[in-house]
Amino acid sequence: MNPIMNISQQFAAQQYKLTPQREAIVKVLLDNEKDHLSVEEVYMMVKSTYPHLGLATVYRTLELLCELHIVEKMNFGDGVARYDLRDNDHDHMHHHLICSVCGRLEEIKDDWLLELESRVEREYGFKVTDHRLDFKGTYQTCNRTGCKREKDCKAVS
Amino acid sequence: MNPIMNISQQFAAQQYKLTPQREAIVKVLLDNEKDHLSVEEVYMMVKSTYPHLGLATVYRTLELLCELHIVEKMNFGDGVARYDLRDNDHDHMHHHLICSVCGRLEEIKDDWLLELESRVEREYGFKVTDHRLDFKGTYQTCNRTGCKREKDCKAVS
DNA sequence: AGCCTAATTAGTAATGGTTACGATATAAGC
DNA sequence: GCTTATATCGTAACCATTACTAATTAGGCT
Numbered sequence: 001m002n003p004i005m006n007i008s009q010q011f012a013a014q015q016y017k018l019t020p021q022r023e024a025i026v027k028v029l030l031d032n033e034k035d036h037l038s039v040e041e042v043y044m045m046v047k048s049t050y051p052h053l054g055l056a057t058v059y060r061t062l063e064l065l066c067e068l069h070i071v072e073k074m075n076f077g078d079g080v081a082r083y084d085l086r087d088n089d090h091d092h093m094h095h096h097l098i099c100s101v102c103g104r105l106e107e108i109k110d111d112w113l114l115e116l117e118s119r120v121e122r123e124y125g126f127k128v129t130d131h132r133l134d135f136k137g138t139y140q141t142c143n144r145t146g147c148k149r150e151k152d153c154k155a156v157s
Numbered sequence: 158m159n160p161i162m163n164i165s166q167q168f169a170a171q172q173y174k175l176t177p178q179r180e181a182i183v184k185v186l187l188d189n190e191k192d193h194l195s196v197e198e199v200y201m202m203v204k205s206t207y208p209h210l211g212l213a214t215v216y217r218t219l220e221l222l223c224e225l226h227i228v229e230k231m232n233f234g235d236g237v238a239r240y241d242l243r244d245n246d247h248d249h250m251h252h253h254l255i256c257s258v259c260g261r262l263e264e265i266k267d268d269w270l271l272e273l274e275s276r277v278e279r280e281y282g283f284k285v286t287d288h289r290l291d292f293k294g295t296y297q298t299c300n301r302t303g304c305k306r307e308k309d310c311k312a313v314s
Numbered sequence: 315a316g317c318c319t320a321a322t323t324a325g326t327a328a329t330g331g332t333t334a335c336g337a338t339a340t341a342a343g344c
Numbered sequence: 345g346c347t348t349a350t351a352t353c354g355t356a357a358c359c360a361t362t363a364c365t366a367a368t369t370a371g372g373c374t
Contacts, residue, residue, distance in 0.1 A: 017370050
């Protein structure tokens with residue numbers, strides 16, 4: 001099914017109105033589904049096709065999309081929240097590689113933690129509903145020189 | 158070795174001065190090593206034994222401790238940075254359980270990811286230097302009723 | 315097609331965590 | 345003790361986010 005139709009139906013089903021602003025924002029997310037856009041980035045991109053748009057609307061819409069499980073809000077320690085479209089099938093299951101050299105952020109669309117989650121349940125009596133797994137490091141193709149300490153310390157892991 | 162002596166040596170080794178303020182802050186961290194204190198929490202606790210203390214000093218000191226690898230800065234999505242003492246032996250290796258019901262945050266002092274890290278290196282050409290693994294869910298002892306959606310959406314995962 | 319009304323938006327002010335800054339104080343080496 | 349680079353204090357500035365108000369609009373109803 002056309003993803004925008006799908007999302008539009010989810011809006012209607014919960015009595016949310018599908019305004020042109022919301023539609024434009026969703027379209028930007030779909031066009032950039034590989035990225036993890038910040039609010040400011042989404043704002044800028046939507047502005048180019050819909051110049052009359054308030055920043056607060058972007059905040060409100062992304063929060064709404066989060067509530068509808070259409071996007072996931074996350075924080076990579078650069079001081080801004082970022083949003084990622086959720087897969088219908090894999091739900092919350094993906095991990096990240098964050099390169100200290102080039103800053104690239106790659107997504108691994110796999111769930112490697114099923115084994116560990118059952119172990120947590122067994123050993124700690126803790127039923128996992130969601131998880132987060134990020135790896136920080138460097139790509140072998142990114143030959144690095146010098147010390148990266150400062151950059152790493154400013155960020156929150 | 159006395160941990161405060163150890164840290165004091167690390168300060169000296171890098172020509173940082175061991176001021177009473179810094180010592181008081183480190184002492185609070187050592188006294189609460191199970192917790193993940195926020196800046197404000199550290200500030201309050203140090204104030205009780207060292208009333209004449211500026212908030213900015215706490216920020217600066219915690220950043221310094223992070224630079225020296227004595228603490229780790231992290232973000233659990235509640236809007237404030239939190240700091241955790243690093244083990245000398247296990248370095249960055251620990252995971253978290255975060256309970257949606259009671260808000261409890263438990264640390265797992267184990268490294269379950271060595272296998273996955275070598276897999277990342279093999280399959281993605283990515284050399285891991287650090288990682289983060291958090292599980293969200295509920296303790297079986299926390300019987301829950303109702304919907305938790307809203308709370309989860311406000312937070313960043 | 316044209317109302318009605320609750321939902322939505324724009325614009326901006328307020329908030330709150332964090333950082334920057336200038337003047338004062340102080341730890342450590344001589 | 346004196347010197348000086350370093351650290352502290354208090355506060356103002358900063359910036360992402362949220363709250364608020366008046367004006368607009370989508371969608372249901374006739």
